[in-house]
Amino acid sequence: MNYLFEQSNILNSPYEAFISDTRTDCFPIKAHWHYFMEIIYMLEGTALIECNKEEYILEAGDMILFHPQALHSIYTASQEPLKYGVLKFNISSLHISSNYTPKLSAVFKCAEGNPLAPIFFSSETLSRLPIKEYFLSCIEELHTKDYGYDIRFQAFVSSMLVEILRIWRRNGLNTDKAVLIPSDQDSFHTILEYIDEHSNESLRVEALAAICHMSYSYFAKKFHELYGQSCKDYIEFIKISKVKDLLLFTDLDLNYISQELGFSDCSHLIRIFKKKVGVTPKQYRLSHSSTSTYSN
Structure with a gap:
């Protein structure tokens, strides 16, 4: 099917x-x-x-x-x-x-x-x-x-x-x-919930596979098969989505945001954000300043 x-x-x-x-x-x-x-x-x-x-x-x-x-x-x-x-x-x-x-x-x-x-x-x-x-x-x-x-x-x-x-x-x-009904925390189909709730941490695909009682290779293959992208790409997407909201609705600086969402440092955040969004976080915040509460 x-x-x-x-x-x-x-x-x-x-x-x-x-x-x-x-x-x-x-x-x-x-x-x-x-x-x-x-x-x-x-x-x-x-x-x-x-x-x-x-x-x-x-x-x-x-x-x-x-x-x-x-x-x-x-x-x-x-x-x-x-x-x-x-x-x-x-x-x-x-x-x-x-x-x-x-x-x-x-x-x-x-x-x-x-x-x-x-x-x-x-x-x-x-x-x-x-x-x-x-x-x-x-x-x-x-x-x-x-x-x-x-x-x-x-x-x-x-x-x-x-x-x-x-x-x-x-x-x-x-x-x-x-x-x-037994807790479904280790269910593969609820791993997205786990990623969302722990997106402020440095998530490793190996650890997620272990939560689901799967080998890394099987987990990675199954995740891509079901969701059309790698688990690593999805983790980055969730983090970037939350970065967007913090840029739009708060005046927090990039150093704080990078620490809050588990990036290794501010440069790492800027690099991943530009790769995913096409502009830097600062450019994104400025371009949306008319619809957000805060702007730099």
Whole structure:
């Protein structure tokens, strides 16, 4: 089934949120799968969606959720064009939780395939919920990328997922079972979460392979196979992404930023940043000074 795997930019963009319109976008969406979660909210038209051999008809106000690795496709069920909101994200990267619930990723993993946790939600079921507002807010946050946009995005997505869990719990789903799922810290598919949480350290691919109980060569090969780039390149990308935010939204100097994000020194940071972004950190900060809070 490897040929159905979607080589998405979700690795380089941990969150995606956009409006898809069949009048301008490539369509239909043929069968594919990926390692991130995807939610679709219908705005206009009637869609025929297939997910793991099941068919669903979605009209305006309906929503569907695709679990990671679910095989799915999208077609039109009428002559009308389709317009729908799309959210794509790594659920393991959502850090919002309470002191009495397991992680969202564990709960949704527990719910996969459970008849009490359907992936389709009718407009009637969602009628009193601000789902459309959540979608539009997510899209706006990722479009403007204002201060704290990632926090706002995670908050809106987490709120939506909580609404979904409440619906499932009313159906009788026992979300408490998720606490019985063994910790997935050493799972290969959650290593991205580990990299994100430890990006301020000097991460070594050998150490990451050991966390996953794999040899260096197998881990490196598997990472590139799944994500389309080397683990070293991904680590650099995460660090550079955080450097960008610190340049845009703080007045911290490069020496501090390089130490904060685990670069060997300021020169190392400048060299990697220019290689990845095409300009120096100072040039990047100056060119974005009109939209950021601070500038040099």
